[in-house]
Amino acid sequence: MKESATASRFTVVIPARMASSRLPNKPLADIVGLPMVVRVAHRAQQSLARQVVVAADDARIVQACQLHGVTALLTRQDHLSGSDRLAEACQLLGLEADEVVVNVQGDEPLIRPELIDEVALLLTHRPEASMSTAAHAIGSLEEFTNPNVVKLVMDARQLALYFSRAPIPWWRDGAPNASLHTLPNPAPLRHIGIYGYRAGFLSLFPTLPPAPLETMESLEQLRALWHGYRIAVHVTPQAPGPGVDTPEDLERVRQMLG
Secondary structure (H helix, E strand, C coil): CCCHHHHCCCEEEEEECCCCCCCCCHHHCEECCEEHHHHHHHHHCCCCCCEEEEEECCHHHHHHHHHCCCEEEECCCCCCCHHHHHHHHHHHHCCCCCCEEEECCCCCCCCCHHHHHHHHHHHHHCCCCCEEEEEEECCCHHHHHCCCCCEEEECCCCEEEEEECCCCCCCCCCCCCCCCCCCCCCCCEEEEEEEEEEHHHHHHHHHCCCCHHHHHHCCCHHHHHHCCCCEEEEECCCCCCCCCCCHHHHHHHHHHHC
16 A cells, blocks of 8 residues: 555554443454454554554453453543543543544454555545545445435545435435435445544544534534534445444354354
């Protein structure tokens, strides 16, 4: 990858918390002999990051990471969101305000290391952006209409305009309750839940008041847009591997890695 010297200055932080209603003790779920959070960290270690750190809310996660050579920090248990946990991790690591931090979700054991690099590098090219993220083209009506699949639209400079659980963009003559038979053209974009931040913005973000749109859509990134901060988007041709939210997801990933 070009500009590796620049890209290698970033830090990956993987928030991990034990509580999960659909999959108890999710970070420690065994995937072919390794805890899931360790699998994620090992993938991130294949990126150009100068360090990969797990930010955990439970000593058992820290111990599991250390057992497998992964750096881990014990953070507070009362954080309301992953970005709050990231902000504490940045403080504990003593990161400078202009350093780039990539938030890799702890339930993405199949994440591509190259995608991590691309999201990090984007912030070095886009000084006007406080955050970066990724997206890919949606290929099915099922994805487009699924409220669990987050969609995004962006401007000509590939800065995010809006994120929604609704099918966006919506063509003028599309009846809201009509059965869909075709996707919009050009293809709509599915948001991929990976974020790059400048460390200074991460310290600021938890202090920003929650936005009404954020509350309505249950999408935390809308807080940044609401308050006037820009999010740069990398559009990748490759769909991400499946994440793990349920026991069924876990079994599918085990079969893929087994």
